[in-house]
Amino acid sequence: MDTVFAPATGALSWMWLLIALPLAGATVLLLLGRRADRWGHLLGTATVGAAFVLGLVFFLQLSGLPDDARSATLDLFTFVESGSLNISAGLLFDPLSAVFVLLITGVGFLIHVYAIGYMSHDEGRRRFFAFFNLFVAAMLLLVLGDNYVMMFVGWEGVGVASYLLISFWFNRPSAATAGKKAFLANRVGDAGFLIAIFLMFASFGSTDFQTVFNGTAANNLASGTVLAIGLFLLLGACGKSGQFPLQTWLPDAMEGPTPVSALIHAATMVTAGVYLIARSHPIFSANETAQLVVVSIGALTLLIGCVIGCAKDDIKRVLAYSTVSQIGYMFLAVGLGGAAYALGIIHLLAHGFFKAGLFLGAGSVMHGMNDQVDIRRFGGLWKYMKSTWFTFLLGYLAIIGLPPLSGFFTKDPIILAAFNREGWQGWVFGGAALLGAGLTAFYMTRLFILTFHGPKRWTDDIEHPHESPAIMTIPLWILAVGSVAAGGLMSTSVVNWLTPVFGHTEHHEEKMSHWTATGLTMALVVLGVVIAFLLFRRGTALAEQPARTHIVRAARQNLYADRFNELVLELPGRLLTRALVWVDNRGVDGVVNGLAAAVGGGSARLRRSQTGFVRSYALSILSGAVVVVAALLVVTFG
């Protein structure tokens, strides 16, 4: 099937406004500085709200188009023109970008509103909203670009915004370090993405989606090249989405303000990797090995996330590892290919709602508890913050996949699809996904009970935990409604909506029936909930418990991922740097300094010929003239 995009018509030719609005917001807020302190947050929220309305208008226009022409491209200007390299700054609005635009602007708007309350006491609120707007603009560029280079520009833009926001409280050393860590881990992934772009340019002479996809579909390439492009894209995706082996930065990124964790490190930016793979589906579908690698990474990461999530006591870190694990599910889905692409996307959308809600709920708890994040120091909070408790409950039930909440409609089909993969792989990946569901139920129940129920274990400085103001709880309620309803509403409609992008897929013979899979999943989920309930209904000890088994010890150490990075990446890097510095000091500098000394010495010696006496100057001119005349004659007659 050839990929053909139609040019934009009507309102869609204004789609650049989607990016321009938040970008203008960021520019105004950054340039005006303190003068915008009083109303900056309102402007920042308004631009994202306006972008959401625009996105809705564009979405409606797109849905009015016939199925086979449901896309719109818009050429803005020539971005790079150099020799045979010609990259236009073009946008593409198709069903896939449309759902992302709505997610980014919709959830983004709610989180902006929430942040007005959350950041109200912070001196840097205007700066915060400027970076937040910058992030939204870059994220929209990422999902709207019609070629890989534009996507990369957005990709780097969200990276910068993420870095700025993780280190937002830059006077805290831990925040600054976390920012750096996120930046470095992302650089590794970005380098992979760049190499993939170079490979595309070398193979197809272009980086726009249409040419690349049709080129892949034409099957003219060596399968090795397709595999290489796929794997390097995957490396990029792993960096941005916190997948194995680049997952360690994401939990540390929770050093940023909580709205940042909700918007960037749960709902939108970290799903960019899933978007990248879904967008590049013709490349991954063309190579089974690439798909297998994606599936394996997804399955592995979802387990890593669950296991570490069980061992953490920091409310935001548990949620962060839960994000790592849920994105693992999405990778698993988009790696399976075929009908599962759409499953990955709907899980992404549903996750955007409930994880944003959970993070904002966590933020609300922290807001009422003097920024305490240790769940061993909560307990019994349901009485004091009813809205937060109830919305958190809905989000919790949604993530563990209780029917009829949204996780049930989006996670179960992925588990089923994993089981239905051919041969032994089906059992391995399906089993991993199933186990992950059980573990998720366990650690989320633990988190929920320890936070809101059981005995109070507060620190002494807290007398009355308080509910957050309405500006924070209203977004919580809206997101909670989304957590409940989104899955059921989306499970068929969004899959149909995305059909023009991913194409129709015929159904295979199924290894396991829908009902068996659901039954198994439910059984494990209930088991996880019950175990956690029994263990933690009376609260937990305040002190760190001795780790009796290796698995607990390993999980508390993030499964040694940081240690691994130190040993395998950092140590050789440091040794190499030291060696290079040595070579530079002794070898390169030696040569350079020697040359410089030689020039300087020569200069000092030559200077003496500048005596200041006219007679010696005249002699110099005379001898020069004699030499010139003599040389000319010698050259000619000699």
Next chain:
Amino acid sequence: MTTMVSADTLDISFPEVDYLALAPLLIVFGAACVGILLEAFLPRTRRYSAQLVLSVVGLVAALVTIVMNVGEDRPAFAMSDGSRVDAIVIDGPGLFLMGAIVAMGVIAVLLIAERRVSAGGAFVAHAAVAADSKADAAQARHPGATEVFPLTMFAIGGMMLFCVAGDLLTMFIALEAFSLPLYLLCGLARRRRLLSQEAAMKYFLLGAFASAFFIYGVALLYGYAGSVQLVDINAAIAASGNSQVLLLSGLAMLAVGLLFKAAAVPFHVWTPDVYTGAPTPVTALMAACTKVAAIGGLLRVFNVAFGNSGNPGGPSLAWDWRPILIAIAIATMVIGAILAVTQTDIKRLLAYSSIANAGYLLVGVIALGQALGATLFYLVAYGFTVLAAFAVVTLVRDSQGEATHLSRWAGLAKRSPRFAVIFTLLMLAFAGIPLTSGFAAKFAVFSSALEAGQTSLVIVGVLSSVILAFPYLKVVVLLWLSQPVEDAPAVSMPGFMTGTAVTVGVVFTVLLGLAPQVLLNIVDGAGQFLAK
């Protein structure tokens, strides 16, 4: 003298004069003459403003007439019988060179006229008063002599004539016409008069020496070709079986005279002393305009007389003179750069930089027609940057006048960041950093020299510019990273005129770096010298 010419054999036919072609020269020389009359008839207090207006208006008018001449290449004189009189040749490159001299001349005049930065300006009121005498101390408060304006105009007119002279005698007259006023101007510094007078004396003696070589070369060439017109010499080389010794000796002598003005090694020895001793505005004039004139003269002589642009495919003398000129260019680039490394005085540093830049320009001369456009571009790019640099030098002052010793410049960025940014930009342009005019100019000259097959020259050129980058960056480091000295000099606020000079120089430096194509199109459009 004693030859008797009988009336019937004497047939004097006057050439038809193309006054439009002569207009730029007539205006500038005319303004200079009127300026002298003003000195005689105007009261002392009114002279300054009248002279300034006269000079600027004259130069601007000259620029207008230069533009009006664009498009038609022709000699300014035409004999009714069709025989050639090439005394003055108006052609594309000639017009461009004249235009460059006039445009930079306006800036130089502004610098010369500046009286705000130091009371009374950079020039002394009565140069004849013995330096450091009681009378000299008494005249310290008097405003400077206004004779500098007509002198400058004569110098500028001479330089213009030098670039369009089509025969060697006119060229010699032009050479003297711009040299003599410069000798005088060099000795008129208000402060450090002895140094200034010494510089003038040295310049005069050595200049006279070099002029002697020049005129001797002209005589030998006349002996060879029977004419002093460049085209005739070229035709004689193609046709004649006369003594090559005459030709080559003449060529060598002529080259010595020209290379002296261009400050090529080993004829550069006057440059550091004169650049340092002369009043800084005059140094700026010499570094910008005289460089254009000297290189312009070299370009015309070697392209028209000793190249084979007049008879392509015919025998060319280039094979004979090129090795010598290459050796001189290499020596100039390398020695200029190396000597710049250890300089401790900013004016001396810029003098050696000017020598090294003469070497880069010689690369363009050696590559002949192919690099002509690039060489013209280089002249303009370098000229405006060097004008701005010397203009900034006039601003850094302490109680002794200009503080030119580099140790006094340490840490100036802390007190005058704007000044430091500007000077840093100029230094980067000299060093040839991309996005400045210096890079575009070097790139243009070196790449067209490569096309002309001068690979070895280009390699040496690039290496020497690496060496030369060091002293420039040393100044930048000194400005930004050193601790200021205790009684650090102050950077004066520039008056309108110096401010204009700095602004124009900086704007050209940036614009020619960002969009060199505009000027490159103009120099390409200027075409080649009129050689037939």
